[in-house]
Amino acid sequence: MINVAIIGCGHGGQALAADLSQKGCKVSLYAHPDHPGGIAAIAKARGIQGKGLINQFVPIARVTTDLQQAMEQSEYIFLVLPSYAHEAMFIEMLPYLKPGQTVITLAANFASLSYLKLLEKTGKMADIDMIDIASLPYVCRSDNAGTVEIIAVKKKLAVASIPAAAIHKHIRKLGPVFPCQMITYQDVLSLGMNITSGMTHPAITLLNAGRIGKGKEVFYFYKDGITPEIASVIERLDAERLRIGQRLGLEMYEYLDLMAEYYGTRYESVYQFFRESPAHNALPLCPSSLQERYITQDVAGLMVPWYGLGKLVHSESFVMGNLINIASLLNNTNYLRTGLNLARLNLHDKTIEEIMQYVTYGRLSASLSPYDICSGHLKQPACQTTCFGNVA
Structure with missing residues (x-):
């Protein structure tokens, strides 16, 4: 037990x-x-x-x-x-x-x-x-x-x-x-x-702000909230996210590939996914205001650190930055300052190499023994399984 x-x-x-x-x-x-x-x-x-x-x-x-x-x-x-x-x-x-x-x-x-x-x-x-x-x-x-x-x-x-x-x-x-x-x-x-909610929620919420901001209209958030134009914004956001991760040398996967893994069904486009996904359209799932988690959690806690990492590797993040700014304006909150920025993650003063050591071992090489670095673990003998993802 x-x-x-x-x-x-x-x-x-x-x-x-x-x-x-x-x-x-x-x-x-x-x-x-x-x-x-x-x-x-x-x-x-x-x-x-x-x-x-x-x-x-x-x-x-x-x-x-x-x-x-x-x-x-x-x-x-x-x-x-x-x-x-x-x-x-x-x-x-x-x-x-x-x-x-x-x-x-x-x-x-x-x-x-x-x-x-x-x-x-x-x-x-x-x-x-x-x-x-x-x-x-x-x-x-x-x-x-x-x-x-x-x-x-x-x-x-x-x-x-x-x-x-x-x-x-x-x-x-x-x-x-x-x-x-x-x-x-x-x-x-x-x-x-690679957390998908940063791509799933903010763009649809912000670009339907006129409907959501009234606090009265209930609609099927995904199939009714998506349009070909909003789907295009999400696709461009995904391209920016992928580019940032790749410049950091991270393990990165496209949005539709991730959703196919999680839900077991593959769609040809972002627009088709939101229109047809049964799990996403079983209920309206429409936020009642712009102060709910689709913004307060997914912009502040995902898009803000993505954007900060993009700055670190000099990767243009035009769509990401504008969505953060729109959310900040609508909610009268500076999410770049109050959100999960690199200072709050203790990454703001580190090189890319130091960041990768920090996220792997929980500390930098100056405080690691050769045994720690070889094993990849700070407390016990090395794990025998390679620590790389297996998303297809």
Whole structure:
């Protein structure tokens, strides 16, 4: 039995708690006292009522608003939160983290790099593994407290870790219970540059701002929000992202190839994908305002670091920069300043070579032994599996 803590009680946290519990994991589900969500209803029922793909009541071993209690016996700690809450939540977790625990962030948006900067100040860095997962594995919703509907599950999801070589031992342990196949990337920077939500959401949201900004119109976000012109913007954005990653020497994949891996269906164009994808068009999924995660998470937490890395390698990012500026204007927020910029990732003062060492080992070569560099791991003997991705 694997002991896990799930930090976050929104629709994603409830879906993961129900799924892992019914697969035999001992789950501690935590909600922050300031954002309790449906935790009271779940605690009263002692479980979650599943609908859709998990159409049953699932008991949850522990339901709590006590963070220390949730974490104390957990081998794996899943953060299932909006990306803007990752760093603040990790700071609250720091006093309770123990050697040998692993922190896993879903919809990570470079989360492990922001945590690494905090761990360096505590001396716990060599004792904690961190895993980034590209997105939530489910298409799901929770309309009532204590009830979650899982509509679809992705076929595959990309994962990477710090230290980079640690990912394989964790996949061996988590693979039997995780809801979909995990595809390994060589490092968390490569993973972050291939997270698809930065291409999926911002352009459609911003270029439908007149409809969304009214706060009243409900439409099918993907099939009704896309036009050939907006699809062209997304394709140009994807080309910029690919060029930045390639100049950094990262493992990069085109948007449509990634979506084919995740959802199991290949489309000929971005326009066709958004118009016809069943998983994306089962529900309207339209944001109610421009202050929701399609901007606050995907612009601030993905496009901003992409743009910063583009500046570092002198790669033109005309579309990316303009989308960030439009989002900043509409929401009266300077996302280049407040978002996940390179300073917050502790990459702003490093060369490209130093960045690659940092994301691979969690520190620079001056503090690495020859053994560390050969093994690719800071804590244990070298992993026997090559740490390169296998996205087709």
